[in-house]
Amino acid sequence: MEPLRPVSRRAQLALGAAFxxxxxxxxxxxxxxxxxxxxxxxxxxxxLVTGYKLFAEFNFIRDVGVTIWRVLGGFVIAALxxxxxxxxxxxxxPVEAFFEPFVSFARYxxxxxxxxxxxxxxxxxxxxxxxxxxxxxxxxxxxMVAVIVxxxxxxxxxxxxxxxxxxxxxxxxVLLPGAGPQxxxxxxxxxxxxxxxxxxxxxxxxxSGIGYMIMDSQxxxxxxxxxxxxxxxGVIGLASDLTFKWANQRLYPWAx
Amino acid sequence: xxxxxxxxxxxxxxxxxxxxxxxxxxxxxxAVEDNDFICLLGPSGCxxxxxxxxxxxxxxxxxGRVMLDGAPVTAPGPDRGMVFQSYTLFPWLTIEQxxxxxxxxxxAKAADLISRVGLKGFENHYPKMLSGGMxxxxxxxxxxxxxxxxxxxxxxxxxLDHQTRALMQELLLGIWExxxxxxxxxxxxxxxxxxxxxxxxxxxxxxxxxxxxVPIDLQHPRHYTLKTTREFSDYKALLTEQIRTEAMxxxxxxxVSP
Numbered sequence: 001m002e003p004l005r006p007v008s009r010r011a012q013l014a015l016g017a018a019f020x021x022x023x024x025x026x027x028x029x030x031x032x033x034x035x036x037x038x039x040x041x042x043x044x045x046x047x048l049v050t051g052y053k054l055f056a057e058f059n060f061i062r063d064v065g066v067t068i069w070r071v072l073g074g075f076v077i078a079a080l081x082x083x084x085x086x087x088x089x090x091x092x093x094p095v096e097a098f099f100e101p102f103v104s105f106a107r108y109x110x111x112x113x114x115x116x117x118x119x120x121x122x123x124x125x126x127x128x129x130x131x132x133x134x135x136x137x138x139x140x141x142x143x144m145v146a147v148i149v150x151x152x153x154x155x156x157x158x159x160x161x162x163x164x165x166x167x168x169x170x171x172x173x174v175l176l177p178g179a180g181p182q183x184x185x186x187x188x189x190x191x192x193x194x195x196x197x198x199x200x201x202x203x204x205x206x207x208s209g210i211g212y213m214i215m216d217s218q219x220x221x222x223x224x225x226x227x228x229x230x231x232x233x234g235v236i237g238l239a240s241d242l243t244f245k246w247a248n249q250r251l252y253p254w255a256x
Numbered sequence: 257x258x259x260x261x262x263x264x265x266x267x268x269x270x271x272x273x274x275x276x277x278x279x280x281x282x283x284x285x286x287a288v289e290d291n292d293f294i295c296l297l298g299p300s301g302c303x304x305x306x307x308x309x310x311x312x313x314x315x316x317x318x319x320g321r322v323m324l325d326g327a328p329v330t331a332p333g334p335d336r337g338m339v340f341q342s343y344t345l346f347p348w349l350t351i352e353q354x355x356x357x358x359x360x361x362x363x364a365k366a367a368d369l370i371s372r373v374g375l376k377g378f379e380n381h382y383p384k385m386l387s388g389g390m391x392x393x394x395x396x397x398x399x400x401x402x403x404x405x406x407x408x409x410x411x412x413x414x415x416l417d418h419q420t421r422a423l424m425q426e427l428l429l430g431i432w433e434x435x436x437x438x439x440x441x442x443x444x445x446x447x448x449x450x451x452x453x454x455x456x457x458x459x460x461x462x463x464x465x466x467x468x469x470v471p472i473d474l475q476h477p478r479h480y481t482l483k484t485t486r487e488f489s490d491y492k493a494l495l496t497e498q499i500r501t502e503a504m505x506x507x508x509x510x511x512v513s514p
Contacts, residue, residue, distance in 0.1 A: 158314050159344035159395075163358040163402050164334030173357075177348045254348045254382040 042224035047231075050224035060213065064232060067198055067209040070126070074133025075194045079187060082138045086145025087179070091171050096146060103142050111136030112200045124205035129198065136197035137190050144186040149179045181248060181255040188244040195237055259438060260288035260311070260406055264320035267306050279463035280306045283320065286457060286466060288406070291436040295443055295453035296466075297495065299503040303464025304442045308410050311440065312338050325405060334360060337404030339395045341411040345383035351394050352379040358402030369397040373427060389420040396428065406438040413448070425451055426480055433477050446499060450474075450491045451483060458498045461505040468498060 007015070024044055030036050031043035042050070054060035089096040111132050122128040152175050160174045202211025210229050217225035249256050267281040281303040288294055296304040309315040311322050313332035322329040324336065337358075345354050355366040370376060373393040383391055392412055399407060409428075413421040429452055432439060443449050449456045453472050460467040472491060474482060482488055 153344075155340055155342050155344045156346060158312075158332070159338070159340060160346075160357070161314065161332035162312055162334075162336060162338040162408075163398070164360070165357075174346065178346070180348070252348070254384070 039221065040223060042222075042227065047224045047228050050222070051228040051231075054213070054225060054228065063209050063213050064236070067202065067211065067233075068236065070129045070201070070209065071133060071191070071194050071198045073126075074130040074198070075137055075191055077130065078134045078137035078141055078190075078194075082141030083145050083183065083187075086142045086183075087149050087171070087176065089142065089146035090149025090152075090179070091175055096150070099142070100146070103139050107139040107143060109135070109139075111197045115201060115204050119205055124207075129201045129206070129209075132201040133194050133197045137194050140190050140193065141186065144190070145179070145183055148182040148186060149175050152178050181252040184244070184248045184251065188241065188248075191240060191244070192237060195233060199233065259290040259292070259325060260286075260440070261323040262286040262288075262307070262311065262320070263323065265307065265310060265317045265322065266319045267303070267310065267315065268318045281310075281317075282463040282465035284465050288438060288440060290438055293432055293439045293441065293452060293454045295441045295449035295456045296459060297443060297446065297449040297456050297499065298459030298464065299461055299499060300444060302459040302461050302502065304444075304459050305410055306464070307459075308338075308408050308440060308442050311406075312336050312408050334358060334402050335405045336408055337399030337402055337406070338408040338410065339392065339399050339412040341414045343383070343388065343391050343395070343415075345391055345394055345398070347383050350380050350382060351375055351386070354383065354394055355398045355401045357398060360403050361398075361401035365401045365403070366397075369401050372431065373397045387420075389416050389424060392416065392424060393427065396431075400431070400435075400437070404437075406440060409439065409441045411442055411444070414443075421448075422480060428452065429478055446492055446495050447483060450488060450495065451478065456495060458495065459502070461502045467502070470495065470498075 027041075028044050031038065031041055038046075051060075085099070089099055114135055115128075115132060118128045118131050122131055156174055156178065157170055160170055165173060198209070199211040199214070202209040203215050206212040206215075210232055214226050214229040217223075217229065263285055265281065265284045266279070269278040269280055271277045284307065286294075296307060298304045306315060310317050311329065313329050313336065329336070345351075346357065349357065352366055352370065355361060355369060356363070370379060373396060375390060375393060375397070378386065378390065383394070386394070392415075396412070413424045416424060425448060431437075432452075441449075441452060450472055456470045456472060457466045458468045458470065459465065470491070474487060474491075
């Protein structure tokens, strides 16, 4: 191995898949071998069968759907408010000076700590779930987008000015298109975090969703179901990540 | 009173953290005629880029003013096209779209310039797919397509290798000989200044000011073989002497200042 030397696409895929194999092999070894009591950790096969039952008998697909809907709902609302605000902050320094200190403060308010308050304000319905994800995402998006837009190369802006661009042109024709790929990348990261908030939101005061299923399984001490639920989140997360990456490469061919 | 008049222009940058202010440009006057090709020649840190940026409207003078065609310059505008030393093509636009960026650029002008700077076949490439020389040719075409009254060039070939640089000089000179645009060209390369300019304005080290204006009486069209002629080396000897003293002053100053 040499530092920073790239690997071929095939080797990359094979290596990536290999670790999954290693992971499941170790899990199987630990559980089938009896090193870990099945009360604490079920074996892979049992987990898989439980997963199948969840879908076949308990309509788990509905829970998965509800959770995805909540994540996307909260995330999209946060992006619709956060991205434009971040762009304006990045472009216009007085606006940034006005919002930035508060947003930086609000960013550290843990979304999960708001759950009791949000239940009080909005009940245990969908509004509360969306609100948790919204609070968890929006401040991060605002700050990241503001930094991205603000760090546009000064020379590009100056070049545009010498070509006769107006202030509005600079925002529309230089800052926005230039920041596109990085904004998309920031949204991809925040979407990942949104998944953490949704599960926390569903662990408390919920009657549907993956988080609810995990909570429910705890009562029955069914570690197989819990692990399967967690795995589902991982698989959905990976899928959304790949979709985002694929879309970015399509949208911004010049950046890749 | 020239086409472009630089009158009593100076620029002082405020001191950083209570330090002494930097006098980048001492009171400077310069008259540029229509169709003139002037090179601002000086060692690094002599304020030549500051002067150019003020003419472009990207920086404001501490005293004095810049008049272009009778109107004072206060902000950047399409009448002063600029090519920068760093690569400033918009990476999200293709070569053709970059050249069409300026409001006064048209499809026809873009097509014409693309062929003149030798970028036919690369219209739909993104800038990162092109070499440095090609990117600067695009930047030149982009500035020209917007039909400016004056072309400002801030060491546009500074980041290119020697051979590419020589070719770019010929290309730019060819365009100037054909169109007779007014050009203000900043460089620290003596050969480049002599080869391109009608007049070379030699700048002194910090604080910068124009210490001499040397007319270059070499015939147009100029060919690269000019660089090996006797007249050329005479100019070179003259300018080298002028610049050397300034470069030494600048180097000493840098040693003294923290």
